[in-house]
Amino acid sequence: MTTTPRRLAKAHDREILRLAVPAFGALVAEPLFLLSDSAIVGHLGTAPLGGLGIAGQALSTLVYLSIFLAYGTTAGVARRVGAGDMRAAVRQGVDGMWLALAIGIVLIVVGWPLIPWIVEAFGASHSVTPYAETYLRVSLFGIPSMLIVLAGTGVLRGLQDTRTPLAVSIAGFSLNLLLNVVFVLVLDWGIAGSAWGTVLAQTGSAAVYVAVAVRAARRYGALVRPDLVGLRTAAAAGFGLLVRTAALRVVLIVGTSIAARMGDEEIAAYQVGFQVWTLLMFALDAIAIAGQAITGRYLGASDLASTRAMTRRMVWWGVGCGVVFGLAVLAVRPWLPGLFTSDDGVRDLLLASLLVVAVLQPVAGVVFVLDGILIGAGDGTYLAVTTLIATIVFMPAAIVAYRADAGLIGLWTAIGLWILTRMLTLGLRARGDRWMVTGAVR
Structure with missing residues (x-):
């Protein structure tokens, strides 16, 4: 039977919606991490809430600049899926996750001594500064997991799966909310408790993506150990996207400043x-x-x-x-x-x-x-x-x-x-x- 243009358009619409609707849910779920933190930390007072605001801006900038880990991995994995080489697709996705881990470790080492400067650069007051520094020091330990989540999301999108990232986002948000309530309101750990709750929720989400990647690697016979050639390829593919994203960020910062x-x-x-x-x-x-x-x-x-x-x-x-x-x-x-x-x-x-x-x-x-x-x-x-x-x-x-x-x-x-x-x-x-x-x- 001949496929009419109308039927072809409807088929394309179904494919777009199948991927776009769950992706929208995952995108909306992500900001809920800091939103739930704000709602809970707000009960601690104005200064802790201000500290969270400064730290949240710093972390949001990092996430924004690191989005190439998701986008670059999506494109590379999807190409290999289209070519019918699932083994290479999974292998490329694994390389992206190893790259995310490596970048995360570097950011911990480099970022730790720079925390006071980062907080000062955002113009924090003397009363807000200690809370912002505390949140950032704890949150640094969650950065590798956060970047693995970005890369893992890219892997699944490349495999034409946007439902699993949605489920992981919802589960991660729910765990983050629960841990923040316990650590901040029950155990009275203050703003550090909020940061630890978010770190553990991010770590749990990253563990899910690692488990999914390992299972896919076993299914298609792909190696999971680090590969230097693959890491260099993933880094090279993401460089253009990093420049693109940095240029976008400049517009946002300059617009707010003006x-x-x-x-x-x-x-x-x-x-x-x-x-x-x-x-x-x-x-x-x-x-x-x-x-x-x-x-x-x-x-x-x-x-x-x-x-x-x-x-x-x-x-x-x-x-x-x-x-x-x-x-x-x-x-x-x-x-x-x-x-x-x-x-x-x-x-x-x-x-x-x-x-x-x-x-x-x-x-x-x-x-x-x-x-x-x-x-x-x-x-x-x-x-x-x-x-x-x-x-x-x-x-x-x-x-x-x-x-x-x-x-x-x-x-x-x-x-x-x-x-x-x-x-x-x-x-x-x-x-x-x-x-x-x-x-x-x-």
Whole structure:
């Protein structure tokens, strides 16, 4: 029976949703670690809560920069799955997890003496500093596990499994919440108890991923011991993604810094607007994750026709979700500021900011999807270069907005230029064929 375009589109939709929906759940579950910590540590007082805030920002930055462990592993494993070489796919995933462990150990050794400097760099007050340092010193021991979780998540995504990471995220969050209640509220260990609860929860999650990887290695006859060649390959594959991610982080940091310099009302409104933006990005990133896994598999199978067809379909998904999200922001815009502030000045600034956030959603949808597709194709060098270009476009636009007293609208317009630049560069790449390198290895 001939497959009609409508049936093919529905098949693609099912495949996208099968991967994207659980991925979205896992993405939302991750921030709940620090959220639950905040709820519990808040009972200890303002200074401990402030210390958690500083430490949480430092750890979040580390996670953000280390996301290449998940993305790079997803692309590499998916390619080998598409090529039908499950043994090599699992082996590459194991290499990624060994790399995560090695980086985690280095970060403990390097990070321990730097903790006072890190806390000071975030501008912590004298009352907050000891709590931030305590949390970071304990949390350092959980970094190897945290990075193994990132790599392990990439392995399973590459194997076209996003349900297991969702289950691990939910279990890890639940264990983290339980341990924090016991250590902080029952045993009275203070902020150190909160940190130890999170470390143990991360260690448990990492143990699950290690067990899954070992079981898969036994099933397909893959070696689990460290391999220097494999480690170098995994590191090289992740370098472009690391540069891309660092450039993205620069935009986030500079945007917050400029908003803070505009005034208290501006930074308050920007923070709320950016949290709305971040929430919507989780959903778009879920589609991007599906794009990583699907693109890698099709290219590994040398199926260019399906790669192109799925790319078009996922772009439409990005546009559609962006339109829906934009309309949703406009719908809740009149009453949303009241949930966060009673300050009329902040409210007016937030109302104006949300208009720009809504308008940018369809563009952001395209950007996230194409970013995920090119990550799945292993096109890290191009992503690094073009993200740097977009960041270079953003920087002077943001500075001009600040010096011209254009306010938050000017800052969000600079962010819009950044997003548009990324859409243009990613779109030009996707229209061509150079990124569609076939085979098990790019």
